[in-house]
Amino acid sequence: MKILSLNQIKKVDQYCIDYEDISSIELMERAAKSCFDWIIQHYNHKLRKISFIILVGNGKNGGDGLSLSRMLHLHGARVKIYILNISNHFSNEFIINKNKILRYGIELNSINEGDKFPLFDNKNKLIDAIFGIGLNRPIKKKYWKSFFYYLNNQKFSSVISIDVPSGLFMEKNHDIIIKATHTLTFQVPKIPFFLSDYAFYVGKWYLLNIGWKKKYIHNMYVKNFYIDNTDVHSIYRSREKFSHKGNYGHGLIIGGSYGMIGSVLLSAKASFRIGIGKLSVYLPHCGNKIIQTVLPESIIKTDRKENLISSIPNNFIIQKYAAIGIGMGMGKDPITEYALESFLLRLRKKNKKIPMVIDADAINILSKKPNILNLLLEKETILTPHQKEFERLCGTWKNDYQKLSLLKKFSKKYNIFLVLKGAHTVISTPHGNLYFNSTGNPGMATAGSGDVLTGMITGLLAQGYSSKNACIMGVYLHGLAGDIASKELNEESIMAMDIINYIGKAYKKLKNHE
Known part of the structure; x- marks a missing residue:
């Protein structure tokens, strides 16, 4: 709208x-x-x-x-x-x-x-x-x-x-x-x-x-839009009868550190719930058993380090992943910072245009090393900060109008998409357009909710949705799943896993034009 x-x-x-x-x-x-x-x-x-x-x-x-x-x-x-x-x-x-x-x-x-x-x-x-x-x-x-x-x-x-x-x-x-x-x-x-x-x-x-x-x-x-059911319904693509998992993309989730493996699990599970065909997960070795046990559908690859990510293998660049989600629970150890910078540099040199969602600690690393921002692939990259992470990226603002101006300037400068999470999550495009979400509720202000959104957008990218449409559809279904959870539970009781569990019902409401 x-x-x-x-x-x-x-x-x-x-x-x-x-x-x-x-x-x-x-x-x-x-x-x-x-x-x-x-x-x-x-x-x-x-x-x-x-x-x-x-x-x-x-x-x-x-x-x-x-x-x-x-x-x-x-x-x-x-x-x-x-x-x-x-x-x-x-x-x-x-x-x-x-x-x-x-x-x-x-x-x-x-x-x-x-x-x-x-x-x-x-x-x-x-x-x-x-x-x-x-x-x-x-x-x-x-x-x-x-x-x-x-x-x-x-x-x-x-x-x-x-x-x-x-x-x-x-x-x-x-x-x-x-x-x-x-x-x-x-x-x-x-x-x-x-x-x-x-x-x-x-x-x-x-x-x-x-x-x-x-x-x-x-x-x-x-230049400004309000995302409603009609908009998202026009984006949604139903599945073909004779399709197979290869038609819905092979994605890669990278993240985790000791004590923060749950964030990777939430992103990975959300990717599956949103409809990804295959998903690989790369995380520290300490997370291997957790993911293998709780999410047997995923393909696990582990770092040589036990408790953190020390490097991101070259074959991830060679292999044709349809989309990458990175940063959830990754931590900000100097070794991890170097691993992220090196990975982005290699992607840039190889000119590998893999759609990527950058979240959480990966955003915090970019804030500490702004030179890395120039390595981001134009029009293929999506950053999903919450308010504090965005402040670290762009500095403070006096009022909400100034915040929107910063959001647009940042997207246009680096030619990327920004998803600023919060009430009426707002998407900023490389062309300076803003899309405000119509779904969601205060119960979604809970640990892991952002990890779920990153997984959902990654899963949509892997299925072939454009960066813009993956953002629009991702934030809408994320909020809608939270709204259904709020009605069937209550706002105070919502956990991030509940949002994942109601993605299916959110899809149903979307398809039925409710």
Whole structure:
């Protein structure tokens, strides 16, 4: 799913008006009706028992709020509207909807700069329709900033923001923002919804359909995407009846050190669960019996050292592995560091374009020796850091927008893919595109979860998926397996092995378009 810029959203709205022969007021009615339908569904049709306080600005978002107020009133809800006179400009849509409100006798109040803040009954539900997506400069006046702080300190049972929480900028850092419990956004998600800096304000968000023309959006050029079931379903390739294990690739997992063999086991098992044909595992000798016993499907090759990886054999370069996953539990011993650097150098010299996923300690080694980064194979390499590992690679950032900028710059500089793990795991491509994941939950913040993801992406690469598609499909199925585990167990109880065990059910949901 495409994530549109503010200007593109305005263009789509205008396209609907121009080519569907509808007015901006009629489009606004659609938006308000979609919010009304959500409220009806969410509160189980009990509108007559609910009181709403609706705060509206005097722009288009305020017009949405007034139109929604009218619908709630006509269906029996108790509605009290407050107009915030923050500016002297009134949109036509606002004026038209205000006149409709006056005809229905709904209570209408105004708040002007310098007024005493009204006392709100916290049992009411607050609807925020003050600014919407059009805000492009900070709130300068101290009175209105104080009013927003005042609202955020009230204990409303719920706060519903229309399109975006008021005060939230679409494409840059924030100032003061209304704290929503629910955000009802129109047609496409907005970038701030995926950033931890704004999670406190956005709450749980919902996509509402207001009838945009998909064909027009399809032709729009964008740099940001939201990964959903439809996207991944279009990537997925079903198996042929007469295929064999050779059709699904021979992968190689390299990693492990004394006490950290489990990370290799998780990656290897995840590779099998995602559908790899054959898998070799290279690890210190101390891990031989563990892997042979727990995962007899794998082919084991061990280092000459007992407790760490001291070298990576030349025949791994000669042999035609379809994909390599490296770094899990590897440790950062100087001998291991040299082994990784030497391996990457030999791959580069031989010009062996083997798709590779680099994770965990291998990333930490790259951070200590940034010259090695120039050895990475362009467009074939995927790095899968978590937040701290990415910080070691690129340095610190002041806010999430700066973090995204660093992510894109790094991918473009080295012509590689980056998978930054976390809530809404984000993939950065060599072309500077960003893909935000839609699946996953806090229960997946557990040891070994990242090792599972590396194994899954490695397994998809081995099956012939492109680097980009392996990343997209890998993070989506990884999160989906975690979501199924969360429902059948609970968030607190999820272990990395549970994610592996639910990959099969995740595949089923994907294939069934659920």
